[in-house]
Amino acid sequence: xxxxxxxxxxxxxxxxxxxxxxxxxxxxxxxxxxxxxxxxxxxxxxxxxxxxxxxxxxxxxxxxxxxxxxxxxxxxxxxxxxxxxxxxxxxxxxxxxxxxxxxxxxxxxxxxxxxxxxxxxxxxxxxxxxxxxxxxxxxxxxxxxxxxxxxxxxxxxxxxxxxxxxxxxxxxxxxxxxxxxxxxxxxxxxxxxxxxxxxxxxxxxxxxxxxxxxxxxxxxxxxxxxxxxxxxxxxxxxxxxxxxxxxxxxxxxxxxxxxxxxxxxxxxxxxxxxxxxxxxxxxxxxxxxxxxxxxxxxxxxxxxxxxxxxxxxxxxxxxxxxxxxxxxxxxxxxxxxxxxxxxxxxxxxxxxxxxxxxxxxxxxxxxxxxxxxxxxxxxxxxxxxxxxxxxxxxxxxxxxxxxxxxxxxxxxxxxxxxxxxxxxxxxxxxxxxxxxxxxxxxxx
Numbered sequence: 042x043x044x045x046x047x048x049x050x051x052x053x054x055x056x057x058x059x060x061x062x063x064x065x066x067x068x069x070x071x072x073x074x075x076x077x078x079x080x081x082x083x084x085x086x087x088x089x090x091x092x093x094x095x096x097x098x099x100x101x102x103x104x105x106x107x108x109x110x111x112x113x114x115x116x117x118x119x120x121x122x123x124x125x126x127x128x129x130x131x132x133x134x135x136x137x138x139x140x141x142x143x144x145x146x147x148x149x150x151x152x153x154x155x156x157x158x159x160x161x162x163x164x165x166x167x168x169x170x171x172x173x174x175x176x177x178x179x180x181x182x183x184x185x186x187x188x189x190x191x192x193x194x195x196x197x198x199x200x201x202x203x204x205x206x207x208x209x210x211x212x213x214x215x216x217x218x219x220x221x222x223x224x225x226x227x228x229x230x231x232x233x234x235x236x237x238x239x240x241x242x243x244x245x246x247x248x249x250x251x252x253x254x255x256x257x258x259x260x261x262x263x264x265x266x267x268x269x270x271x272x273x274x275x276x277x278x279x280x281x282x283x284x285x286x287x288x289x290x291x292x293x294x295x296x297x298x299x300x301x302x303x304x305x306x307x308x309x310x311x312x313x314x315x316x317x318x319x320x321x322x323x324x325x326x327x328x329x330x331x332x333x334x335x336x337x338x339x340x341x342x343x344x345x346x347x348x349x350x351x352x353x354x355x356x357x358x359x360x361x362x363x364x365x366x367x368x369x370x371x372x373x374x375x376x377x378x379x380x381x382x383x384x385x386x387x388x389x390x391x392x393x394x395x396x397x398x399x400x401x402x403x404x405x406x407x408x409x410x411x412x413x414x415x416x417x418x419x420x421x422x423x424x425x426x427x428x429x430x431x432x433x434x435x436x437x438x439x440x441x442x443x444x445x446x447x448x449x450x451x452x453x454x455x456x457x458x459x460x461x462x463x464x465x466x467x468x469x470x471x472x473x474x475x476x477x478x479x480x481x482x483x484x485x
Contacts, residue, residue: 058249059190065244066183067205069135072142072237073176074209074316079230080108080169081210081312082217083149086227087165094157098419098429101447105415107165109407114141114173115180116404119397122181126393127262131250134182139242141175144168146231153228173404175238180400185393188385189251196335196382197327203378204323207316214313260390268391275395277469278384279402281462285339285380286403287410288346288459289373292353292452311362315370322374329375335383336473338375340466346372346459354452357445372459377403414451421447 084104092100126134148168152161183202191198213230220229269275329338349369356362381396388395425443426432435443 061244061248062186062190062250063202065135065241065248066187066202068237068241068244069138069179069183070202070205071209071212072138072234072241073179074206075213075237076111076142076172076176076209076234077206078210078213078217078312078316079234080111082214082221082230083227084108090153091157091161091165095159095162097433098423101418101422102412102415103162105412107162107169109409109412110166110170111173111176112404112407114170114175115177116173116401118174118177119181119400119404122178122397126181126185126397127252127256131182131186132245132248134178135245136242138175138178138182139238139245141171141173141178142238143235145170145172145175146234150228150231177400177404181393181397184381184385184396184400186250188396194327195385196330196379199378199382199385200323200326200375204320206377207319207323210316211313211320214310214316218310218313256392258389260392265390265392265394268388268395272388272391275384275388275391277465278380278387279398281339281465282380282399282402283406284458284462285343285373285376287406287455288343288350288462289376292350292369292455311366314363315366318367318370319374322371323378326375326379330379334470334473335379335386336466336470338379339383340463340470342372342375342379343459343462343466344372345369346376347456347463348372350452350456350459354449354456410455414454417454418447418451421450 087107088100088104092103096103122134145168148171149165152164152168155161155164184199187198187202188195213233216233217230220227326338333341345368349365349367349372352365353362353369356365381399384391384395384399422443423429423432425446426435432443
């Protein structure tokens with residue numbers, strides 16, 4: 042083979058490997074979206090089959106606690122994985138993610154098979170915690186991976202990558218509904234979740250992984266950590282990440298349990314619809330960012346998210362629920378990937394550490410909010426009923442009315458979050474536009 046042929050083959054192999062890396066990254070994000078849908082689908086089953094028997098007064102809060110364990114695992118892996126991914130490599134991080142989803146799913150299935158006892162709660166908690174660790178490992182590896190292989194279009198490519206999150210939710214939601222319609226035990230949802238875990242492990246073993254953008258650019262490990270002191274503005278983005286992730290993930294994880302009670306239809310349909318909308322819209326992030334900038338997109342998104350969340354809390358029919366969900370979905374669609382893309386563009390020397398810290402902040406914020414939503418739900422249902430004994434005696438339409446009131450209250454507690462973010466992003470947007478105008482005048 043001549044030198045030119047060898048060089049051409051190397052280019053082809055490099056392009057082929059980059060496609061493989063992007064495909065397996067998309068599959069990993071699809072897997073965590075599938076897991077999100079599975080947790081939403083089985084939340085009511087966990088409550089009815091286990092937690093009502095353990096503690097009827099706190100059963101919704103217990104659901105919130107075990108689902109929140111997923112976000113604890115997600116946050117912890119990102120806190121340490123964002124800094125460790127350069128040390129252990131993206132390959133091992135993604136293999137750990139696959140193991141987390143396989144092992145975590147099997148632990149929850151085991152809890153459902155055993156007699157209901159306090160051990161059931163802790164098995165579910167541990168299984169979802171392990172799943173969350175796998176979720177965090179996916180984020181810790183794929184975000185810097187995509188930023189590395191597509192350095193000139195980070196925000197656009199990260200939006201496409203995270204479009205496969207709602208795609209996983211759509212697939213998981215539809216399969217969950219199909220399993221319920223066929224009267225297949227809900228544990229089959231968890232078995233379904235292990236399939237992409239095995240496929241991901243196979244693809245990861247075949248691929249060749251690059252070093253991260255930070256390493257390739259010659260920024261040392263110490264310099265990456267030093268960026269924390271040299272970039273105080275990053276902490277504004279860190280705080281904002283807590284709010285943007287809360288506005289998207291907490292209501293999404295709660296939507297099936299709450300909206301089923303509010304509008305008299307499976308709330309998972311709303312989540313499927315919103316996720317399909319997000320899958321399509323995230324592919325068009327690039328042109329929008331070119332027109333109004335990343336921070337401009339975040340400002341507009343938070344306004345729509347706030348309106349949509351409040352409307353969801355007031356929806357009392359399937360039609361109104363879908364209208365409200367559309368507004369909410371449009372609002373939260375671009376928040377997560379655009380936050381990551383903005384930080385990667387503004388603070389490239391922060392590398393995987395900054396991206397990991399962003400995910401950690403979002404995961405921890407959601408971990409705190411989900412139990413709060415559950416506690417608000419439990420408090421509201423008992424207050425509306427007139428106490429635990431009165432609630433236990435309710436049935437029929439009277440019970441539905443009390444549950445509907447509790448569900449509405451649990452959504453309203455989150456609606457304030459994106460409202461608080463609007464002025465922050467608006468100021469950042471104004472500053473960016475002012476700086477751009479100053480640069481144009483200086484060149485003139």
